Amino acid sequence: MAERWSWAGTPRRGLAALRGYNRNIYIMLAFTLGKGLQLSIAAITINLYAHSLGYDRTFIGVLTAVPAIGALIASVPTGILADRIGRKPLLLIGGLLNPLTLLALGLSTTPGWLLFAALLNGVCANAYWVTNLPILTESSRPDQRVGVLAANNFLLLGVGALGSLIGGVVPEFVGRQLNLPATATVPLRWGVLIASLVTFLPAIPLFWLREPRRRPQTTALENPATSTVVEADPSDEPVDPVGRRALVTLFAKLLIPDAVYTTGEAAAIALLALYFVQRFAITPGPLGVYLTVAGLIGGAMSFLAPRMVRRWGKLRTATTSQLLTVPVVLVMGFSPGFALAYAAELGRNVLRGFFEPTYAAFAMEQVSSRYRATLSGFYSVTWSLGFSFGAVLTGWLQDHVNLSAAFLVAAVFIGGSALLLRLFFPRTRAVRPAPKSAEVEAPIQR
Helix, strand or coil, rough: CCCCCCCCEEECCCCHHHHHHHHHHHHHHHHHHHHHHHHHHHHHHHHHHHHHHCCCCCHHHHHHHHHHHHHHHHHHHHHHHHHHHHHHHHHHHHHHHHHHHHHHHHHCCHHHHHHHHHHHHHHHHHHHHHHHHHHHHHCCCHHHHHHHHHHHHHHHHHHHHHHHHHHHHHHHHHHHHHHHCCHHHHHHHHHHHHHHHHCCCCCCHHCCCCCCCCCCCCCCCCCCCEEEEEEEEEECCCCCCCHHHHHHHCCCCCCHHHHHHHHHHHHHHHHHHHHHHHHHCCCCCHHHHHHHHHHHHHHHHHHHHHHHHHHHHHHHHHHHHHHHHHHHHHHHCCCCHHHHHHHHHHHHHHHHHHHHHHHHHHHCCCCCCCCCCHHHHHHHHHHHHHHHHHHHHHHHHHHHHHCCHHHHHCCCCHHHHHHHHHHHCCCCEEECCCCCCCCCCCCCCC
């Protein structure tokens, strides 16, 4: 089991390691679990609920996209506000209002109210996406951080995938009690209401969340053109680049590779279920089980990320995971049989489990707590834009070229993201406490 460290510097193993976590971490991980379950329950029930009301697929597609539009609109303002007034107030407001928007969605029947509730759902849910990484980063020690973010990733994408089973069982159960088919409006409405409930219950402990302590920012005399980046040290926070132009440059170096990577991921997975059904004639029922298992395994394997980081460092672990994903995606897209393609999907989930918590920790450590929520807000923007573009691209390629073409494009984008990260950040250095004279120590080559 991965080794952790006590405050005295002695190693902790097994369950004893859990006692080293800050209370904020437990509260946030519980909320993340509820968020993961809610997302997977809603992914099944909301679309079917709208279909049961008689709406066509065009309207349902718009309804599905509206929450992402709400998140896109609110991401950057929410991040800036969280850096100004704190993380807890925004997270608490969003955590309590988000279940109400799902409740309104489940009780709405007219197009206007459905779209309005979906838009508000995206706006309120955005508070979690913007504040989650900064809170976990600022509430954990650097030696814990990748492990904490790996647990967060596992609960959101791994255990959260079990919500797909809940979203299928609830309408079946309610339908049997009311002598109605599971695809009728009332049973599906109960599925949406359950999604609201599993979001509300984990939000209650947010009242006991402590606002993470953010250190005052110190200035540095640093060359804005440098590619030297910060690997956080337990004794200090990273020093932000001096000047707006240098800060914008750093943000661009972090966000552009993420947008490219997200586009590649979307090209591979946005229509993955349809790809498996059309190419290998897998029925939706078994496919749902296969994909749930892949998500659970990938999430569980993310707990190995701290070991890899201790050996290779965060950036190398992240980019190596991306580069290994390239051949895996190509195998998935050009495999002659389902077994090999599914094995590649398992591998992609495992590598994603290595990449996401590691890169999240790396990115959050490049700026001080003064700008983390703002950076997280921009990450929500790159995710929305990258995933939307990737999904549209893969649909066009599958319609106009062939089913495998999207995976070739996905491999190019994912590999390109890794190369961009290596180009933008060729060196790293450990943080040193800034001398009182405001002079900066020379970078340490790694």
